[in-house]
Amino acid sequence: MKLTTGVILEILNGATPEKPVFQVINAKKIESSNSVDRYRLLLSDGEYVYSHVMLAAQLNKVMENNGVPNLSVIEATRYLCNKLQGDKRVIILLDLKVLALGPEVGERLGSPTQLNPNSIPTAVAKPAVDSRPNDQKTAVFKPQNNNNTAMSTGNTMGQQMNSLGKKTLTPTTPNSRVHSIASLTPYQNRWRIRARVTMKSSIRTWSNSKGEGKLFNCNLLDDSGEIRMTGFKEQVDKFYDMLELNKVYYISRCTLKTANKQYSNLNNDYEMTMNAETVIEPCNDDSDLPVMTFDFVKLSELEQCKPPTAVDVIGVVKVCNDVSSVVGRQSQKEILKRDLQIVDQSGLAVNLTLWGDEANKFDGQGFPIVAVKGARLSDFNGRSLSVSGSSQLIVNPETKEAYVLRGWFESGGRNQSFSTYQSEGGSGGGQSSNWKTFLQVKSENLGQGEKADYYTAKGTVVFVKKDNCMYQACPTADCNKKVIDLGNGQFRCEKCNREFPNHKWRMILSCNVADHTDNQWITCFQDSAECMLEMKADELGQLRETDEMRFDQVLQDALFKSYIFRMRAKVENYNDESRLKTVCVAANSIDWKEYGNQLISQIDQLGI
DNA sequence: CCCCCCCC
Numbered sequence: 001m002k003l004t005t006g007v008i009l010e011i012l013n014g015a016t017p018e019k020p021v022f023q024v025i026n027a028k029k030i031e032s033s034n035s036v037d038r039y040r041l042l043l044s045d046g047e048y049v050y051s052h053v054m055l056a057a058q059l060n061k062v063m064e065n066n067g068v069p070n071l072s073v074i075e076a077t078r079y080l081c082n083k084l085q086g087d088k089r090v091i092i093l094l095d096l097k098v099l100a101l102g103p104e105v106g107e108r109l110g111s112p113t114q115l116n117p118n119s120i121p122t123a124v125a126k127p128a129v130d131s132r133p134n135d136q137k138t139a140v141f142k143p144q145n146n147n148n149t150a151m152s153t154g155n156t157m158g159q160q161m162n163s164l165g166k167k168t169l170t171p172t173t174p175n176s177r178v179h180s181i182a183s184l185t186p187y188q189n190r191w192r193i194r195a196r197v198t199m200k201s202s203i204r205t206w207s208n209s210k211g212e213g214k215l216f217n218c219n220l221l222d223d224s225g226e227i228r229m230t231g232f233k234e235q236v237d238k239f240y241d242m243l244e245l246n247k248v249y250y251i252s253r254c255t256l257k258t259a260n261k262q263y264s265n266l267n268n269d270y271e272m273t274m275n276a277e278t279v280i281e282p283c284n285d286d287s288d289l290p291v292m293t294f295d296f297v298k299l300s301e302l303e304q305c306k307p308p309t310a311v312d313v314i315g316v317v318k319v320c321n322d323v324s325s326v327v328g329r330q331s332q333k334e335i336l337k338r339d340l341q342i343v344d345q346s347g348l349a350v351n352l353t354l355w356g357d358e359a360n361k362f363d364g365q366g367f368p369i370v371a372v373k374g375a376r377l378s379d380f381n382g383r384s385l386s387v388s389g390s391s392q393l394i395v396n397p398e399t400k401e402a403y404v405l406r407g408w409f410e411s412g413g414r415n416q417s418f419s420t421y422q423s424e425g426g427s428g429g430g431q432s433s434n435w436k437t438f439l440q441v442k443s444e445n446l447g448q449g450e451k452a453d454y455y456t457a458k459g460t461v462v463f464v465k466k467d468n469c470m471y472q473a474c475p476t477a478d479c480n481k482k483v484i485d486l487g488n489g490q491f492r493c494e495k496c497n498r499e500f501p502n503h504k505w506r507m508i509l510s511c512n513v514a515d516h517t518d519n520q521w522i523t524c525f526q527d528s529a530e531c532m533l534e535m536k537a538d539e540l541g542q543l544r545e546t547d548e549m550r551f552d553q554v555l556q557d558a559l560f561k562s563y564i565f566r567m568r569a570k571v572e573n574y575n576d577e578s579r580l581k582t583v584c585v586a587a588n589s590i591d592w593k594e595y596g597n598q599l600i601s602q603i604d605q606l607g608i
Numbered sequence: 609c610c611c612c613c614c615c616c
Contacts, residue, residue, distance in 0.1 A: 232609060
């Protein structure tokens, strides 16, 4: 971990080397009564320690989360140096990447001496570091191998650094005041906002009875709120390439309309559409605007999220499947899709589906990291994620989370085994597992609703009813109707209206199962009954007729065994009497590791 | 002006 020795002096003398590496010796919060708090850093380059260093307010969150503890080695991905009155110079860090956390570094690197801000040597220690032309310089801040754009910003870099200290104001109409997004309504027409693009969709085309065309949309954010903006046809050509994720623009003259909440998850009653009059200009001074923030949910915590919902996730793409195509159920259109399996430090692997163009273009080589803002969580296979229209996918983001994740993956994470949600609780069947104790089943009045309630419970068989636990059924494959023994070797099925020389055995096993809270009478049909009795119904039927002692023993042996039960509970009414009828849909032997994880997540859920 | 998150 090498510091860029001597770089502080270079910067203070007007040089603009890219991505200098510093060590943060100390950070101090400067409280402000009339503005936002700011952090002041003591920064070392190994040669000098400089104290006039400020952090852009947008990075406050990182500091508050202790993301840059003392002694951390950082790379300044964006910075500038301003001259103040009296020729004082202050370095402002706009964006940084933590290369090593303080505790890992553990010591001051090099033997830097304090630089007196009032007498900065003019001599630059080293020759100019970067002799490349400017047009190359600006390009460096694009993230590596990523055509989806990155969350590390940086457009303004070139311009800002080339105009150190002489900050340009608005590119045009400098005197027209900037409105806040929250103040926009359809009832005003002279406005201008300054906002950051926090989501940018790909270009989509449509074709319906009203016509066809192309469009895209993006989300805009300022410190008052957010709004969705859509561009059609000509505006796609005019503005799509210009608008970049995470960058800031002055925007005016769009058409405001009431947002259809059905299609938008943004907190704004309105949305806007670009029109022929729309003006959009880049804004180079963006350090004061909020940036896209993520509220990452660990993959193991998806268990506690109730689908369907939107979550922010980040993970390493462990498996990247080929693109395939499916036909949309209602649109009847062919849609491309690609399934990824992402993993994180929580030891879970979850499916993440990409759609359309994004699926097509995705390059899964080299275990990329993906961050998704607003991924759609469904309960398919326990838990599944999908990059929906309102999600933003970012490949190989330059954030601390990604850095830590990469470190974990490369240092062994890639070789560990991961749990998945799919096999959880056995059957699943598109349902989330909905773990309950038998006491909860009663206290939460499961099965009282219109539809049956499904739940999962661990229980122990404490009683099995022997009487009427099996019956002779129609031998036709799909008919399980009870047959009438005609006493002449023939069995009659009323449903099939036929007589058969044989029958099959079907089970309806009534059991009482208990957990540590309560017990529950349940009905087990063929599959679950065979599972619990560890014998096929036909064999058991034979036994019942030929060896009742052994038959009894089979039922006896079923007792005091524990299973993960999948239940369907529904209150049934007959003769003015209502009672909860519980059918065991599946009885699965317990995978103790998985059950242990389940208990851990339940404990986590208690929040203690 | 569109998208209703697609499929298993």
